[in-house]
Amino acid sequence: MILVREISKSFGRVRAVRGVSLELPTGQVAGLLGPNGAGKTTTIRMITGVLPPDTGSVSIAGADMGSQSIRARRQIGYLPESAPLYPEMTPLGYLDYRGKLFGLDRRALRRAAQKSLDRCRVGAMARRRIGALSKGYRQRVGLASAMLHDPPVLILDEPTNGLDPGQIRETRSLMRELAQDRTMLICSHILPEIERTCDRVIVMVAGQIRGDGTPDELISGPGAPARYTLEFRTNPSAGASFGVSRLSTVAGVASIALDDRQPDDASKGWTRLLIEGEPASGDLREALGGAAADVGLFVRELTRRRRSLEEVFVSLVDEAQQTPNEQALRGGAQA
Amino acid sequence: MRATLAIASREVGSLLRLPVGWVVIALFTFLSAVIFVNGTLIPGQPATMRYFFASASWMLIPVAPAISMRLLSEELRSGTIEVLRTAPVSDSAVVWGKYLGGVAFLGLMLAPTLALVGVLVVVGDPKPDPGPIITGYIALGLVGMLYLSIGLLASSLTSSQTLAFLGTLMFLALMMVLSSVVPGAGSVPEPLARALVSIGVQARVRDMTKGVIDTGDVAFFLAGSAWFTLLASAALSSRRWR
Structure with a gap:
């Protein structure tokens, strides 16, 4: 439904987007993540036809954004960041205007406007001046206008920006409802929101895609170091350092550290460790449990920790930022 | 075409919902009435609107930029241009x-x-002759259209309404000086002086308020309006590449 092939965009010397490709089929909800300046908004602007790519192509529901721009744009509902609207208009007047731009006939437009306003729970404000509405309501008017013409593709940039927790929950459930029969691309800084709403996550750093997959795939992806929590008790005379030294000899263990949060009964000799496995070291629970038993440690908990999407995001950003530094260092050494 | 009309109707509606629209209408009407009372309603003078039309065409120099300054600048400033550009509507529409x-x-x-x-x-x-009144209004309409197209071009170049207003005002003032003052200077070569006179607006208005419609004058205003509007369209499209 959305097909992006090797798009790039530069502004002067700044290469904002570099060879980005992605394919989003019908019914998929994808989240686009990235730090500030990663090129997310530029990518979205190229997908929606606001900006033409320097190289590459974008196709929406089979219509090429370069050569069949009007047809392609008809397939898109777009909510830009901070939902820019005309403050002097009413939500109903605004939707009427948008519907005319999308070529809806009068009767269909009236029906669609009412449906969109009701779905976004902004019907009660339909005849008030947009400038007098709260940020949350304005955001919902923007969302109502994006879905007015029932587009097969919805692109939302920070859709829950400015909403209160109740409204965020409602918007999330609306997005899930909308996603059943259309393609959605959501750009957000709020990682738990992406994790809960999207079935695919695309991480952009420095104009390139650095991670792409389901949240589970990214969290437990190849190369992702496994982490374990181990709680044990040992002879008070031996101390926790005895356990640490023995467990660190287990093959595949990269590092062991005392957890910041120690058990409540630490005074009775219980210690909680955080153990990080080497990348691709597999499941170390059996080896760790065996090693602990061999040296007489009493283990009451051994858990493999699931990384959060936030940790994955941070590691991808760090990795991407280290790569150019290493390249620069190598370049300097060769020079 | 429907999208173009929707944009036009939204624009008029917005101007009428904002104080600036009503201030412009009120000011223009008030000044027109003052000019009419002092320049036309004079006992013993012929019943003609010629003085009013000549003065109103001067008044359009600051008034037209006040109308045109927000046309595109406001969309650029508020970011609504991004939403407009994702609608299935061309830049020229x-x-x-x-x-x-x-x-x-x-x-x-x-x-x-x-x-x-x-x-x-x-x-x-x-009773006044209706012919010169009709041609006078046509002249005012044509002058306004030309000035609005110049203002639209300025508005497509900046997101600041103030800059768009001042830019248009300065351009119109420059046009006036070039067409009426410069050709009078002795050192200006004859062909250049003739060319400069030909871009003058006031002389054309004067002829039209006498009831004379010269197709050359009409073509000048319509072609000028189309030219500046096309330039505005090109300027807006070029923003995609910046």
Whole structure:
């Protein structure tokens, strides 16, 4: 439904987007993540036809954004960041205007406007001046206008920006409802929101895609170091350092550290460790449990920790930022 | 075409919902009435609107930029241009819609001055000749259209309404100086002086308020308006590449 092939965009010397490709089929909800300046908004602007790519192509529901721009744009509902609207208009007047731009006939437009306003729970404000509405309501008017013409593709940039927790929950459930029969691309800084709403996550750093997959795939992806929590008790005379030294000899263990949060009964000799496995070291629970038993440690908990999407995001950003530094260092050494 | 009309109608509606629209209409109507009373309603003078039309065409120099300054600048400033650009509408349809909206507002602004014609018909003896009045309004419409298209171009180049207003005002002032003052200087070569005179607006208005419609004058205003509107469209499209 959305097909992006090797798009790039530069502004002067700044290469904002570099060879980005992605394919989003019908019914998929994808989240686009990235730090500030990663090129997310530029990518979205190229997908929606606001900006033409320097190289590459974008196709929406089979219509090429370069050569069949009007047809392609008809397939898109777009909510830009901070939902820019005309403050002097009413939500109903605004939707009427948008519907005319999308070529809806009068009767269909009236029906669609009412449906969109009701779905976004902004019907009660339909005849008030947009400038007098709260940020949350304005955001919902923007969302109502994006879905007015029932587009097969919805692109939302920070859709829950400015909403209160109740409204965020409602918007999330609306997005899930909308996603059943259309393609959605959501750009957000709020990682738990992406994790809960999207079935695919695309991480952009420095104009390139650095991670792409389901949240589970990214969290437990190849190369992702496994982490374990181990709680044990040992002879008070031996101390926790005895356990640490023995467990660190287990093959595949990269590092062991005392957890910041120690058990409540630490005074009775219980210690909680955080153990990080080497990348691709597999499941170390059996080896760790065996090693602990061999040296007489009493283990009451051994858990493999699931990384959060936030940790994955941070590691991808760090990795991407280290790569150019290493390249620069190598370049300097060769020079 | 429907999208262009939707944009035009939204533009007029917005101008009428904002104080700036009503201030412009009120100011223009008030000044028109003052000019009419002092320049036209003079006992013993022929019942003609010529003085009013000549003065009104001067008044359009600051008034037209006040209408055109927000046409695209406001969309660029507020970010609504991004939403507009994702709609299935071409840049030229957006620009023509904006232009038509400005022209429609100009019509609304000139409409109250028809009351002045009514006054002249009632008090004038002999009654005024309708021909020069009709051509006078055509002249005002054409001048306004030209000025609005120049303002639209300025508005497409900046997101600041103030800059768009001042830019248009300075351009119109420059046009006036080049067409009326410079050709009079002795050192200007004859062909250049003739070319400069030909871009003059006031001389053309003077002819039209006498009831003379020269197709060359009409073509000048229409072609000029189309030219600047097309330039505005090109300027808007070029923003995609910046």
